Amino acid sequence: MPAHHPLSDPQPRPEAAATDLTLDARLVLGEHQSVDVPVRLAYRGDDPFAVTLEFLGHATEAGTWHFARELLWEGLHRPTGLGDVRIWPPCTCHARTSLRVMLRNQADIALLDLPTRQIRRWLRRESFALVPQGTEHTLIDWATEFDDLTG
Structure with missing residues (x-):
């Protein structure tokens, strides 16, 4: 069971539908080379x-x-992810204070460094306020999902 965040409400707030955060990320090109790229993180209550x-x-x-979303939260604390998306927390032994995200498709791999503090704050204050951790399943219409799967 996912950890419950102390700042989150016990029930989802349906009146708040979505939140996003625009960030300046660093696209890592090599050991000592990177470029700034703008990115947006978004969270919607209808895709909890x-x-x-x-x-x-x-x-x-x-x-x-x-x-x-849980992958992003866990990545703030420990290396996580398998497959196309992997996340590493800041690493003081390598003087990296950012959250590192690896995105991989069949042809390419991208390494992004994202500002840790902004992501943590956004998750806690906005995303978890929309839908608290551990309550995501309450927003899914399981009968409709099952009907869609079974045709």
């Missing part, structure tokens, strides 16, 4: 398990990525 990461500006060709 997912976070969307969208590349903005000249980086839009990198696309839009969807992954678990």
Whole structure:
């Protein structure tokens, strides 16, 4: 069972539908080389398990990525993820204070460094305020989902 965040309400707030956060990320090109890229993280109450990461500006060709909100939260505390999205917390032994996100598709890999403090604050104050951790399943219409799966 996911940890309950102390700042979150016991029940989802249906009146608040979505939240997003625009950030200046660093696209890591090599050990000592990176470029600034704007990105937007978005969370919607009608898709309660997912976070969307969208590349903005000249980086839009990198696309839009969807992954678990819980993955982003856990990545703030420990290395997490398998497959296409992996996340590492800040690493003081390498003097990296940012959250590192690896995005991988069949052809490419991108490493992004995101500002840890802003992401933590956004998750706690906005995303978890919309839908508290551990309550995501209460917003799913399971009968409709099952009907969609069974055709």
